[in-house]
Structure formats: C-alpha cells, structure tokens
Amino acid sequence: MGLQGPSWGTIRLSDAYNTSLSPAPVTPTTGSGPYELLSGTIRSTLETHLRKDGLPMTAVVSPGLMTDTRYYWNLTKHIFRYGHQGAADAYNGIHTINEGQRVPTCPGLDYSTTCSYSSRGVLGADSVLYEAYSQR
Numbered sequence: 074m075g076l077q078g079p080s081w082g083t084i085r086l087s088d089a090y091n092t093s094l095s096p097a098p099v100t101p102t103t104g105s106g107p108y109e110l111l112s113g114t115i116r117s118t119l120e121t122h123l124r125k126d127g128l129p130m131t132a133v134v135s136p137g138l139m140t141d142t143r144y145y146w147n148l149t150k151h152i153f154r155y156g157h158q159g160a161a162d163a164y165n166g167i168h169t170i171n172e173g174q175r176v177p178t179c180p181g182l183d184y185s186t187t188c189s190y191s192s193r194g195v196l197g198a199d200s201v202l203y204e205a206y207s208q209r
Contacts, residue, residue: 094143100152102136107151110197115155118190 102108112134119132142152 097139097142097152098146098150100136101150105151106201108136108153110201111153111155111194114190114194114197118186118193122186122189 100108115134116132119130122130139152139154142154145152
C-alpha cells in the first residue's frame, strides 16, 4: 500500500552532532496545584475586568507547546510559560530580527489588568504556601 513510483536513491536521517533531544515531559494539568493556581489566576484576572466594549471577558486556559524548557526538566515537572498579552499584541513575526511587542491592544489587557494579574499570582501562591505549611 502507499504511493508507488520510481526510486532515485535513499535518504538517511541521522544526528550529525549527537545533540538529539527526547520530547519534553508532559506537564500535569489535572489535579495539579501549580496548574490550577496559574489557570485560576488568569481566569480570575480576565473575567473580573470589563472589556473596553463593556462586555465581560471569557478566558479559556489550555496547555500548549513550549520550547527551550530542557534546562528545567530536572528541576520540576511543572513547567509553564505565560505572557499576559493578547494575540494581536505581537507583530513582525516571532524570533526575528524585527520582533516587536505592541502596547496591549486586546480589549481589557492593559496596564491595570497586568498589575492585577501579577498581584493575584503572588497572593494566590502565598495563600497556597501558607495553607501547606500551616497544616504541618
């Protein structure tokens, strides 16, 4: 089965510099305190601020692809990257010589929501640590 046709040789793939890297481990999300803290902070920040058009924000938090995390694999199984910005805020491509970041243009993502997100994250983490250590 498959495509049939003439063959003009073979292709051999190899790791010429012996630098291959295994796929990154999957970060736990279900029943994971760190993921629940991060996603809860994101949702509570966005859903309590009104968009500039007066409508409520709806936040969907889902895991995605992360690059350059291999240096953290032995440190923790909870590796997250999050930038509090809207999709329209980046321009000119990513990782280019001309990469840029706009002042937030996504409705509701402004300086005050960024400050709110940061303070909620710190307070949420502090609360989790307080509960964990006070039960000892």
